[in-house]
Amino acid sequence: MSMKVTPREEDYSRWYTDVVLKAELADYAPVRGCMIIRPYGYALWENIQETLDAKFRATGHKNAYFPLFIPESFLAKEEEHVEGFAPQLAVVTHGGGKKLEEPLIVRPTSETIINAMFAKWIRSWRDLPLLINQWCNVVRWELRTRLFLRTLEFLWQEGHTAHATAEEAEEEARRILELYREFAEKEMAIPVIVGRKSESEKFAGAVHTYALEAMMQDRKALQAGTSHFLGQNFAKAFEITYQTRGNRLEYVWQTSWGLSTRVIGAIIMVHGDDQGLILPPRLAPIQVVIVPIWRSDKQEAEVRKAVEGVKDGLGGVRYEFDDRETYTPGWKFNEWEQKGVPLRIEIGPRDVGKRQVVLVRRDTGEKSIAPLEGLKGRIEASLEEVQKNLYRRALAFREENSYQVDDYEEFRRILEGPGGFLWAHWCGSAECEAKIKEETKATIRAIPFQEEEGGRCIRCGETSIQRVVFAKAY
Amino acid sequence: MSMKVTPREEDYSRWYTDVVLKAELADYAPVRGCMIIRPYGYALWENIQETLDAKFRATGHKNAYFPLFIPESFLAKEEEHVEGFAPQLAVVTHGGGKKLEEPLIVRPTSETIINAMFAKWIRSWRDLPLLINQWCNVVRWELRTRLFLRTLEFLWQEGHTAHATAEEAEEEARRILELYREFAEKEMAIPVIVGRKSESEKFAGAVHTYALEAMMQDRKALQAGTSHFLGQNFAKAFEITYQTRGNRLEYVWQTSWGLSTRVIGAIIMVHGDDQGLILPPRLAPIQVVIVPIWRSDKQEAEVRKAVEGVKDGLGGVRYEFDDRETYTPGWKFNEWEQKGVPLRIEIGPRDVGKRQVVLVRRDTGEKSIAPLEGLKGRIEASLEEVQKNLYRRALAFREENSYQVDDYEEFRRILEGPGGFLWAHWCGSAECEAKIKEETKATIRAIPFQEEEGGRCIRCGETSIQRVVFAKAY
Numbered sequence: 001m002s003m004k005v006t007p008r009e010e011d012y013s014r015w016y017t018d019v020v021l022k023a024e025l026a027d028y029a030p031v032r033g034c035m036i037i038r039p040y041g042y043a044l045w046e047n048i049q050e051t052l053d054a055k056f057r058a059t060g061h062k063n064a065y066f067p068l069f070i071p072e073s074f075l076a077k078e079e080e081h082v083e084g085f086a087p088q089l090a091v092v093t094h095g096g097g098k099k100l101e102e103p104l105i106v107r108p109t110s111e112t113i114i115n116a117m118f119a120k121w122i123r124s125w126r127d128l129p130l131l132i133n134q135w136c137n138v139v140r141w142e143l144r145t146r147l148f149l150r151t152l153e154f155l156w157q158e159g160h161t162a163h164a165t166a167e168e169a170e171e172e173a174r175r176i177l178e179l180y181r182e183f184a185e186k187e188m189a190i191p192v193i194v195g196r197k198s199e200s201e202k203f204a205g206a207v208h209t210y211a212l213e214a215m216m217q218d219r220k221a222l223q224a225g226t227s228h229f230l231g232q233n234f235a236k237a238f239e240i241t242y243q244t245r246g247n248r249l250e251y252v253w254q255t256s257w258g259l260s261t262r263v264i265g266a267i268i269m270v271h272g273d274d275q276g277l278i279l280p281p282r283l284a285p286i287q288v289v290i291v292p293i294w295r296s297d298k299q300e301a302e303v304r305k306a307v308e309g310v311k312d313g314l315g316g317v318r319y320e321f322d323d324r325e326t327y328t329p330g331w332k333f334n335e336w337e338q339k340g341v342p343l344r345i346e347i348g349p350r351d352v353g354k355r356q357v358v359l360v361r362r363d364t365g366e367k368s369i370a371p372l373e374g375l376k377g378r379i380e381a382s383l384e385e386v387q388k389n390l391y392r393r394a395l396a397f398r399e400e401n402s403y404q405v406d407d408y409e410e411f412r413r414i415l416e417g418p419g420g421f422l423w424a425h426w427c428g429s430a431e432c433e434a435k436i437k438e439e440t441k442a443t444i445r446a447i448p449f450q451e452e453e454g455g456r457c458i459r460c461g462e463t464s465i466q467r468v469v470f471a472k473a474y
Numbered sequence: 475m476s477m478k479v480t481p482r483e484e485d486y487s488r489w490y491t492d493v494v495l496k497a498e499l500a501d502y503a504p505v506r507g508c509m510i511i512r513p514y515g516y517a518l519w520e521n522i523q524e525t526l527d528a529k530f531r532a533t534g535h536k537n538a539y540f541p542l543f544i545p546e547s548f549l550a551k552e553e554e555h556v557e558g559f560a561p562q563l564a565v566v567t568h569g570g571g572k573k574l575e576e577p578l579i580v581r582p583t584s585e586t587i588i589n590a591m592f593a594k595w596i597r598s599w600r601d602l603p604l605l606i607n608q609w610c611n612v613v614r615w616e617l618r619t620r621l622f623l624r625t626l627e628f629l630w631q632e633g634h635t636a637h638a639t640a641e642e643a644e645e646e647a648r649r650i651l652e653l654y655r656e657f658a659e660k661e662m663a664i665p666v667i668v669g670r671k672s673e674s675e676k677f678a679g680a681v682h683t684y685a686l687e688a689m690m691q692d693r694k695a696l697q698a699g700t701s702h703f704l705g706q707n708f709a710k711a712f713e714i715t716y717q718t719r720g721n722r723l724e725y726v727w728q729t730s731w732g733l734s735t736r737v738i739g740a741i742i743m744v745h746g747d748d749q750g751l752i753l754p755p756r757l758a759p760i761q762v763v764i765v766p767i768w769r770s771d772k773q774e775a776e777v778r779k780a781v782e783g784v785k786d787g788l789g790g791v792r793y794e795f796d797d798r799e800t801y802t803p804g805w806k807f808n809e810w811e812q813k814g815v816p817l818r819i820e821i822g823p824r825d826v827g828k829r830q831v832v833l834v835r836r837d838t839g840e841k842s843i844a845p846l847e848g849l850k851g852r853i854e855a856s857l858e859e860v861q862k863n864l865y866r867r868a869l870a871f872r873e874e875n876s877y878q879v880d881d882y883e884e885f886r887r888i889l890e891g892p893g894g895f896l897w898a899h900w901c902g903s904a905e906c907e908a909k910i911k912e913e914t915k916a917t918i919r920a921i922p923f924q925e926e927e928g929g930r931c932i933r934c935g936e937t938s939i940q941r942v943v944f945a946k947a948y
Contacts, residue, residue, distance in 0.1 A: 030545065030548070030587070031541050034543060036540050036541070036591055042536075042538045042539055043536070063517070064512055064516045065510070065629065066510050067503045067505050067508035067509070067510070069505050069627070071504065087571055090568070090570075091569070092567075092580065094564070095564045095565070095615045096563070096617065097560070116504050117501065117510055132513070139542065141569040143570065152543075153543070
């Protein structure tokens with residue numbers, strides 16, 4: 001833990017891995033492509049879960065649990081869906097010492113098994129809307145994996161809903177997108193661009209996919225959550241019908257949406273610095289660490305007494321008192337900086353005499369003196385200030401690295417050089433999209449919701465009705 | 475939902491399934507042996523999780539997450555462990571369209587993968603004790619399955635700890651057993667017998683296993699949680715060593731312990747009646763249901779206004795206001811009884827005039843009038859009374875069906891007849907244990923912690939130092 005992380009400028013990819021390992025967020029598993037989420041990383045995930053779960057509940061969703069295994073035949077029922085996921089499947093062929101008659105797929109997502117149940121549970125308009133969420137693990141067989149960003153198994157939530165009309169389903173898909181956006185910006189302190197995906201980037205089986213895109217510090221995009229309008233694709237594949245008030249039998253309209261442990265990768269890459277992790281206070285497992293300083297037993301007694309007073313006053317703040325004997329204060333400062341704790345309280349004998357503590361912000365390194373009197377208010381205000389500053393900083397970085405581009409040579413130059421988000425016109429054809437990807441490695445990250453603006457496709461010069469966002473992506 | 479459940483006397487097994495399905499706790503999955511935990515059942519599991527999780531945290535444990543897949547070779551490292559689990563494994567042989575070089579096991583429990591990591595993380599006495607818990611899904615290939623009681627996949631928590639000394643590990647195993655006992659008795663309202671398992675019933679890989687045993691209404695036993703002292707078995711298999719303060723290298727001492735969604739089966743079978751489910755108030759997702767009664771728009775307006783007052787006064791109580799239009803009050807009463815909601819509030823126009831409501835207890839069916847004034851206190855007291863009564867009732871039932879038996883003919887007669895818990899002497903030999911099981915289907919459920927009492931083995935007549943508890947079991 002005492003060694004430094006690789007600087008970002010030197011090797012961004014190694015910097016990322018160093019931060020994850022040194023902060024003890026996760027570790028490599030002895031199974032290829034899998035990871036262990038260590039207690040500190042899992043506590044972060046639990047805070048993410050708790051915050052999102054409250055939002056899902058407040059909008060009428062209920063949690064449930066569906067099986068890990070999906071019969072191979074189920075997956076095949078929705079044609080685009082099976083095509084999209086076939087290369088990524090883990091297959092159970094043996095159980096209880098015998099070969100299975102039908103192999104079982106380890107869920108890569110649960111549309112098929114959940115919709116098989118929806119077909120059974122939904123009878124009439126009274127059963128709609130049906131708003132279900134599931135917290136679980138899923139498996140997608142990836143070749144190149146990275147801690148949190150891409151692992152064979154990951155944790156996520158997946159929402160699955162059924163509605164009486166297309167309008168209601170569309171409204172739900174947009175409501176969740178907005179809920180995710182609010183979560184990303186307010187809780188993770190990450191500014192995001194929301195928009196629709198192109199046909200080639202949408203979810204396998206969806207009519208259209210909405211997503212959140214965030215810019216990492218290497219100027220690449222990371223998708224931080226998706227919300228799909230499924231139309232009646234799965235309803236028709238699984239015969240999910242309901243009796244209307246007027247006694248007709250109709251297919252339901254559906255959505256699905258998910259957010260995964262991948263967002264922890266986004267938090268790391270958006271906020272971290274060359275000292276290590278920086279966590280947004282609202283989600284940080286430890287918001288404040290108290291590091292005491294003493295050189296004698298007498299000093300220890302005084303400082304400990306003062307710390308008790310500080311702790312009593314911190315009700316509601318998530319703090320840790322680090323009184324480990326075998327480490328020096330300096331070693332501890334470094335460790336908690338690597339772990340990204342937003343605020344540090346230092347307290348030594350001189351501070352006790354003056355009835356004060358030293359406050360150190362992780363985001364700016366700024367030190368200040370805070371009187372014991374009214375400390376809690378001061379700390380809460382500082383946490384809020386760190387939260388806002390992280391957001392402001394990330395937003396400024398994204399703005400500095402976003403470009404309106406109308407010339408393909410400039411477009412390529414930026415992508416070969418610094419990289420960034422390129423707002424450019426696109427004719428809407430899959431062909432231009434594919435050529436751009438081939439020539440620059442950039443993909444369309446989002447077709448933003450915005451005013452139309454006439455223009456010419458950056459690749460072919462055909463007419464375009466709006467700019468879309470291109471970037472290289474994780 | 476309107477149909478009745480099969481009476482217990484007619485067919486206990488069908489009664490159980492009826493209760494699960496009608497209460498909408500769970501449903502059969504389209505995958506053999508798997509189940510769907512529906513929102514109402516999952517909310518119950520979430521309450522169980524929340525309560526246990528707080529207890530684990532308060533005793534210093536931290537949550538983490540380990541991979542679903544375990545390399546086949548890992549499982550083989552602890553000899554007894556692999557022998558115990560081999561017949562129950564689900565095996566992934568293909569991933570990403572290719573045959574895997576080494577098959578992966580879907581975790582039946584995580585000892586092996588967690589201990590592989592412990593070997594990496596534990597270096598010195600400073601790292602001990604290491605107290606980890608995991609909430610996750612596990613898979614055991616079962617042939618005969620029943621909702622909640624025995625399914626291919628189930629949800630659970632598994633604790634895994636490492637300690638410097640045998641004494642500390644033993645203390646931990648007993649601390650958790652006590653924590654489980656308190657949870658069972660105080661929260662689930664289920665009296666349990668705690669004790670040690672015999673050699674033939676212990677966990678594969680443990681030195682000894684402690685467990686909780688509860689009596690169901692068909693007088694069979696159900697194991698509701700286990701805590702294992704693992705000694706150094708896994709430490710030696712996985713080379714988990716630490717440097718002592720005195721600079722020697724030693725193996726750690728370990729425990730593991732688990733409690734699963736199976737306990738939901740116990741709640742159902744201990745408390746339910748011929749109307750359906752009865753939930754202990756402390757864990758019930760809905761503690762109070764408010765059913766309004768009206769026959770005109772004017773009455774509806776009055777009653778709704780009164781209900782708003784009732785709701786405002788119920789802060790902290792988990793309630794639901796059932797104002798669905800398409801069902802009669804009688805239909806609703808029946809539905810909420812089947813769902814086991816501990817307390818019902820009925821409120822009609824006459825009650826509004828008298829500033830009162832009608833309270834109905836689910837456990838006894840008892841009706842009483844409660845003034846609106848001070849309603850919250852009254853409801854909290856009633857919930858507490860229901861909680862206590864469920865425990866008392868279950869304890870009385872167990873006592874009525876427990877026998878001290880010294881004669882093998884009587885032993886067999888009871889097991890062939892009513893069944894129950896038989897406290898009998900046993901010589902300690904695996905042979906007598908096996909014969910008794912073969913002849914009566916009863917197994918040793920627990921070797922209780924208690925004063926020694928000399929006697930003669932019920933089967934062979936050899937000397938015995940204490941009575942053990944025999945019963946048929948789930």
